[in-house]
Amino acid sequence: MKKIFLVLALILTTSVALAWHNNCHEGIVILAVEHLNPKAKAEVEKYLGNSYGDDIKYLYKLEKANKAKHTDEIHYLHLAKNFKPNAKKKDQNDAYIAINKQLAIIKAHNNHSAEEVTTALRTLINLMCDIHDLAHIRIKGYPHSNEDFTYKVPKSEMGKGAKKTSNAKWSTSWTRFGNYPAGFSGAFRAYDMKICLDNRFEEFTKGNLLNWIADNGSIAASYLSICYPDEIVPYMVHKKMEDVNYDMMIKAGCRLSVLLNEAFK
Secondary structure (H helix, E strand, O other): OOOOOHHHHHHOOOOOOOOOOHHHHHHHHHHHHHOOOHHHHHHHHHHHOOOOOOOOOHHHHHHHHOOOOOOOHHHOEEEOOOOOEOOOOOOOOOHHHHHHHHHHHHHOHHHOOHHHHHHHHHHHHHHHHHOOOHHHEEEOOOHHHHOOOEEEEEOOOOOHHHHOEEEEEHHHHHHHHHOOOOOOOHHHHHHHHHHHHOOOHHHHHOOOHHHHHHHHHHHHHHHHOOOOOOOEOOHHHHHHHHHHHHHHHHHHHHHHHHHHHHHOO
């Protein structure tokens, strides 16, 4: 996977949180804005300005202010075995249902207050990031997707290290893959994403929200079929997860732009 200044990134220390690092979310938003049409871009800047520091991790900050733990199901996709949304329409604690609720407000933005639209945009941004984090996808038939779990990874592909394993958690693995050192900006992240995106925008945005969710669910299921509690995951499979994770971030930005372009027609 292409990454700018990879050597420098390896020298610096990374930090691990419960979700993708702030510069991941910010990079995703910046990438999305770069793919907005003029009308949608003007509307987004009207409600959010052109700096997204207050918008990224909005829901997490809100929960922290209210002293709520990060266990709210709104951060998770709940899918059936065929990777279609499995939550009931009345269930507000599901990312798919919540995303559609925010989109309805954004599409009818002229009928809502500026505060309501701003909140809807911030929530949409946060949830589009969440549903592309594979650790936030819960699938029927994969009971271990409902809780965090620990699996094992060989310390190297060959040699003595291949006989030794280290523990890895399902959630923090994807987090670690997503982290740049804290000193790297969201703009740098977006620039790197744009290079890695190359000419794949149409490929990543083909279809609609349900198609994207099915795509995310299928990818999550392919790794949940390999990653089980206490299972030893092959070294190269685990290494490949980093590339997959980076593509998921890029998909989040591209798909967010499509939703916003459609919402602000």
